[in-house]
Amino acid sequence: MHFDAANLLPILPEIAVLLTAAIVLVVDLYIDERHREVIHGLTLIGLVVAIALTGVVGGGATELVFAGNVVRDPLADLLKGAILVVSLLVFIYARPWLRDRGMLVGEFYMLGLFSILGMLVMVAANSFVTVYLGLELLALSLYALVAFDRDSSRGAEAAMKYFVLGALGSGMLLYGISMVYGATGSVEFGAVAEALATQGMENKVLVFGLVFMVIGIGFKFGAVPFHMWLPDVYEGAPTPVVLLLGSAPKIAAFGLAIRLLVDGLGSLQADWQGMLLILAVLSIGLGNVVAIAQRNIKRMLAYSTISHVGFIFLGLLAGTEQGYAAAMFYTITYAVMATGAFGILIILSRKGFDAERIEDLKGLNERDSWYAAMMALVMFSMAGVPPLVGFMGKLLVLEAVVRIGFVWLAVVAVIFSIIGAFYYLRVVRYIYFDKPEEDAPALASSGGVRVAMSLNGLALLALGVFPATLLALCQSVFGA
Amino acid sequence: MLENYLPILIFILVGILVGVGSLGLGYLLGPRRPDQEKDSPYECGFEAFENARLKFDVRYYLVAILFILFDLEIAFLFPWAVVLDDLGVFAFWSMVIFLGILVVGFIYEWKKGALEWE
Numbered sequence: 217m218h219f220d221a222a223n224l225l226p227i228l229p230e231i232a233v234l235l236t237a238a239i240v241l242v243v244d245l246y247i248d249e250r251h252r253e254v255i256h257g258l259t260l261i262g263l264v265v266a267i268a269l270t271g272v273v274g275g276g277a278t279e280l281v282f283a284g285n286v287v288r289d290p291l292a293d294l295l296k297g298a299i300l301v302v303s304l305l306v307f308i309y310a311r312p313w314l315r316d317r318g319m320l321v322g323e324f325y326m327l328g329l330f331s332i333l334g335m336l337v338m339v340a341a342n343s344f345v346t347v348y349l350g351l352e353l354l355a356l357s358l359y360a361l362v363a364f365d366r367d368s369s370r371g372a373e374a375a376m377k378y379f380v381l382g383a384l385g386s387g388m389l390l391y392g393i394s395m396v397y398g399a400t401g402s403v404e405f406g407a408v409a410e411a412l413a414t415q416g417m418e419n420k421v422l423v424f425g426l427v428f429m430v431i432g433i434g435f436k437f438g439a440v441p442f443h444m445w446l447p448d449v450y451e452g453a454p455t456p457v458v459l460l461l462g463s464a465p466k467i468a469a470f471g472l473a474i475r476l477l478v479d480g481l482g483s484l485q486a487d488w489q490g491m492l493l494i495l496a497v498l499s500i501g502l503g504n505v506v507a508i509a510q511r512n513i514k515r516m517l518a519y520s521t522i523s524h525v526g527f528i529f530l531g532l533l534a535g536t537e538q539g540y541a542a543a544m545f546y547t548i549t550y551a552v553m554a555t556g557a558f559g560i561l562i563i564l565s566r567k568g569f570d571a572e573r574i575e576d577l578k579g580l581n582e583r584d585s586w587y588a589a590m591m592a593l594v595m596f597s598m599a600g601v602p603p604l605v606g607f608m609g610k611l612l613v614l615e616a617v618v619r620i621g622f623v624w625l626a627v628v629a630v631i632f633s634i635i636g637a638f639y640y641l642r643v644v645r646y647i648y649f650d651k652p653e654e655d656a657p658a659l660a661s662s663g664g665v666r667v668a669m670s671l672n673g674l675a676l677l678a679l680g681v682f683p684a685t686l687l688a689l690c691q692s693v694f695g696a
Numbered sequence: 697m698l699e700n701y702l703p704i705l706i707f708i709l710v711g712i713l714v715g716v717g718s719l720g721l722g723y724l725l726g727p728r729r730p731d732q733e734k735d736s737p738y739e740c741g742f743e744a745f746e747n748a749r750l751k752f753d754v755r756y757y758l759v760a761i762l763f764i765l766f767d768l769e770i771a772f773l774f775p776w777a778v779v780l781d782d783l784g785v786f787a788f789w790s791m792v793i794f795l796g797i798l799v800v801g802f803i804y805e806w807k808k809g810a811l812e813w814e
Contacts, residue, residue, distance in 0.1 A: 238800045245807040420703050427704055487700070 223281040226288035228269040229296055230336045236262025237329035244322025252320055256311050259325045260304065263332075267300045280342060284404050287342035290693040295339040295471045298548045302464045302555055303332050308668045309559040310456035312661065316567040317365075319454075324364060328460055331357035335464055339471030344393045344403040347475055351389070351436070354468060355382050358461055362453040374452025381435065381445040389432025395425030396481070405479040412483045426484055429476055430491045436469050437525045440498035447510075450518035455570060458514060459558035462521060463551045466528075470547040473532060474540065485535045492533035493625070499526030500629055504636035513574045516639060517557055520598060523636055524550050527613050530629060534616040537694040542612035544690040549597075549605045549679060556594040556672045563587060563661050563669065577643060579652030584659045586666070588647050590673030597676045599640035600633055605680035612687070758810055769798060 224231070239262070240255050247254060274293035281288070307328065314320040334354030341347040359382065363375035397403050399421045400411035412422070431442065438446040450458050477488055503523030510516035528550070531543025564571035564580070571577070581588040597606035610633065614626045679686060737744045776783075776791055805811060 234797075238797065241800060241804055245804060420700075423700050424704060424707070427701075 225273050226279055226281050227286060227340070228273050229266040229300070230333060230340070232262060232266040232269055233329055233333045233336060236266075237326050237333065240329065241322055241326045244326075253311075253315070255322055255325050256307065256320065259307055259329065262329070263300055263304045263307070267297060267304070270296045270300060280406075284406065285343045285346045286340055288340060291471070291474065292340040294544075294548075294689055294693055295467055296336050298551065299332065299335050299339070299464045299467050302467065302551045303328070303460070305555050305559070305668055305672060306456070306460045306463060308664055309459060309555070309562050312665060313454075313456050313562045313565055316565075319364065324361070324456075327357045327361050327364075331361070331460065332464065335468035335471075338468045339475070341475055342405050342479070344397065344405075344408075344476075344480070347472060348386075348390065348393065350468075351472065352386065354465060355386065358382075358457075358465070361457045361460065362449060364457055365454045368452075368454070370452040371454060374449045377452075378445050378449045385432050385435025385442065388428050388435065392425045392428030392430075392432060395421050395428065399425060405475065408480045409482055412481065416483070422484070423487070426481060426487055427491070429481070430488055430495075433469070433473050433476065434495050436472060437466070437528070438522055439495040439525050439529060440502045440522060443499070443502075443522050446522060447515045447518040450514045450521075451512055451572075455514070455558060455562050455565060459555065459562065462517070462558060463555045466521075466525075466554070467547055467551050470528060470544060474544075477532070478540065489533045489535055492529045496526045496529035496533060497625070497628060499523060499529065500632045501526075504632045507636065507639050510639075511574060512572055513561065513577070513643070514572055516574065517554070520636070520639075521554065523632070524598075527610060527629065530617050530625065531613040534620050534622075536616060536620060537691070538619065539613075539616035540694045541687070541690040542609070542616045544693065545683070545687055546609035546613055548686065548690075549609050549676070552672065552675055552679075553594050553597050553606060556590065556669065556676065557598070559665075559669055559672065560587060560591045560594070563659060563665060566657070566660065574643060574646060575653070577646045578650040579656070580647040582652050583656060587659065587661075587669065590669050591647060592644050593673045593676050595640040595643050597680070599637040601637075603677070603680045605676050605683065608680050608683045608687075755813070762805065762810065765798075765801075769795075 236259060240258055243258060244252075244255050270293060273288065274297070275290075278287060278289040280286070307325070310324075311320065314324060331354050334350045334352070334357065337350030337353065338347055339350075341350055359375055359379045362378050363372050365371045393403070396408060399415075399419045400408045402408050402411065434442040450462065453461065477485075481488065500523050503519045503521070503526060507516050507519035507523070510519060524546075528543050528547050531539045531541075531546055533539070534542075561571045564576060577591070580591060593604060597604035600606045600610045602608075610629075614629060617626045617629070739745065772794070773791070776787060780787060
């Protein structure tokens, strides 16, 4: 069989992440306990190299490699870049937490890197098989990471739940894939789309396949009614793992949805639009309302995630280039917001104490006014207050929905985000208008974390005021 | 458009019927005459002589998992070795990369003491 080494060029970022994971694992075995933090540095270097490689091999026309199983197009480039940048922040925030609890070990970094590798494979997939391969690599690493604190029974419970429901979701997706394969005779997106264009929706098997696939995507996103695992996993998992789990995988899940629904089943748009509509309305409604009742901030953010997923689906279901670009903008900026929110929770934690209740944020302004400002930016942005980027994202998505004539849908979304604003603003109230608890010590955090958090928080402001660059990138991906 | 989904509704109904129906039929039609012997737990016909919740050595599990990993590796290697002549250099290097990744895992488990029984 002839093989062209040029095939390897588009997957250089993936190769860099894989090599980093292998190096971290081996170095961790032979390194002295005192120099453990070297693996942290190695991981960061590996990620920066991967970002650079994404930039170097990115751009230009779409390339299909590995017999059409892997694609390098503007969508893959942009999503890979976003995933890697968010992951870089995740590892920077996670380090103090891990160090304080003696968990700064190679396994955390190795599993984290493998999950990132899975995300990269997912967004660069051009066939059902590759998509599934990436999805499983991501999911299996995350199952193990959720149970990373081995002595925590809550963590084990969360991991078990996540594993069982995640496996169910993967099974649904696989079932759907097998049916679409049966109906079209191919697993490659291009060929599937071609077959669908000629035969249409006449084949009943296709309907089944599509339904199962949408359910699988719903599970992976955590959209209502497939959201049950999300709050429990967020609550039970160690905070750095929630940080990893709640940010970059959303970008990868967006890639998954676009690859499957638009690249593969684009001609069935009229059919999946209705399904996504139901998922979106339920997610926005239930997520925002139930979040109000939460006292645990990790659970609250889990329900907030669910409502944001609803907004991402709104952009997707519009089915226009503008809608996809808006959903992409929303997903990427949401990942940045989620990183900031969980990053602050890690900063608030210390040895023997995890910030979990909303009350733990009380008087943050008096303890550290800069971090308080950053958390306020994140919360305002999630609530959709202008001029922050959360507002911009919501505006773009709603505009796309209104353009296709679903004005009522936009109204519903706006009403529920106003309800949702309540619980975000409650957090801000705790930060600024309440006294800190008596025994709360000063926040100890290293310079690196402070710089990263400042960049993270200010990025929300900057992207909100100057959204044009990122938006233009997102639009160019879909040729709008 | 909605009638397209009729088969799925039927599918769900049949699924529920098969699941609930068989249990329900047993419940309605089966005779129920419980007595002490029938309700007491037993092991393969004997009376229970141990608690079912006993601690299970995780090492067996570890060995089983490692066995599956390297067993599968052999399952890949055999067909590859048979047709290597036809596949050429590409297949050779693909396998070398695969084995290289596997060796990293092997170093890890060896160093972590997963291969030592005691």
